[in-house]
Amino acid sequence: MVQLIQIIVVLFAIFAISMAFLRFRDRKIKFSGLVLWAGVWAAAIVVILLPGTSFFFANILGIQRGADFVVYISIIVLFYLMFRLYVKIDNVEKNVTKLVREVAIDRERKRK
Amino acid sequence: MNIYIVIAAYNEEKSIISVIKSLKKEGYHNIIVVDDGSRDKTYELCKKEKIHILRHVINRGQGAALKTGMDFALLSGAEIIVTFDADGQHRADEIKRLTELVRKGEVDVALGSRFLDSKTKVPFFKRIMLKGAIIFTWAFSGIKLTDTHNGFRAFSRNAAEKIQITEDRFEHASEIIDEIAKKRIRFKEVPVTIVYSKYARAKGQSIFNSLRIAFKLILGKLAR
DSSP states (O other), rough: OOOOHHHHHHHHHHHHHHHHHHHHHHSSOOHHHHHHHHHHHHHHHHHHHHHHHHHHHEOOOOHHHHHHHHHHHHHHHHHHHHHHHHHHEEEEEEHHHHHHHHHHHHHHHHHH | OOOEEEESSOOTTTTTTHHHHHHTTTOOEEEEEEEEEEEESSHHHHTTTSSSEEEEOOOOHHHHHHHHHHHHHHHHHHHHHHEEEETSSGGGGGGGHHHHHHHHSSSSEEEEEESSSSSSSOOOHHHHHHHHHHHHHHHHOOOSOOSSSSSOOOEEEHHHHEEEEEETTHHHHHHHHHHHHHHHEEHHHHOOOOOOOOHHHHSSHHHHHHHHHHHHHHHHHHOO
């Protein structure tokens, strides 16, 4: 019996994979990025259609339920991505400052 | 000696002109104001004065603005750089005393301290926050000061070239101390007076911001 949630997740995953593909075609992300995101969503499809797979991995790690395993992994991945974003934004901020500084100094030197 | 005064200003239209005038009255004519993307008339007002006025088109924070001003001072051939607040809480007639040891070449950095004499009446709550900051700085940089987060400082050219300010916002105050410790720059604290006008008090650091700064510094140390 197919549950409604399974249909939603599968449709969304297909949508996400197609988005990743389009972005790759437009050269907005690299091939490695396409593989990563396609992989993540493909894994989501597998896990939602065959709940046994998540249970299999959960068992190996000593986690009772398959759903718990999925939640734990998701949180770890999310935290990691957040950290990467944090570092990236910090770099962007510093670069903005450098630009703003250059413009400020340049303009004053030209004014004189 | 070629002394440059660097002022970071963010929305300071009410006080900036009188600060500039007080500096000129004391004979300091190399004044660099960095307008940090103010939304008021700070920039327009400063443009009418005979000073260097640099403008950040986007607000980047006090640390970033000071670095911009210091970079410009170095490019202009400054031998001594004094950082001065835009809100009128520092006194222009104390620059002479602050820079004295730097002029003599005895130290490379002179840090203003409001706790070295009893002239400054520090409000109770502010005092507690500052003491916390002092202990914090001590623990992190290994330098024991009587006052941190005092924006009244004098740098020799040599020191200004060595000290790297990378923190854009208020964390730069601790960063400067950190740099002094790391690069073993000769420094000394010099007593200065802080004028706690109603205006300056309203613009001071909130306790939440202080905690945010502490948190960011700890994160920064861990990431290094």
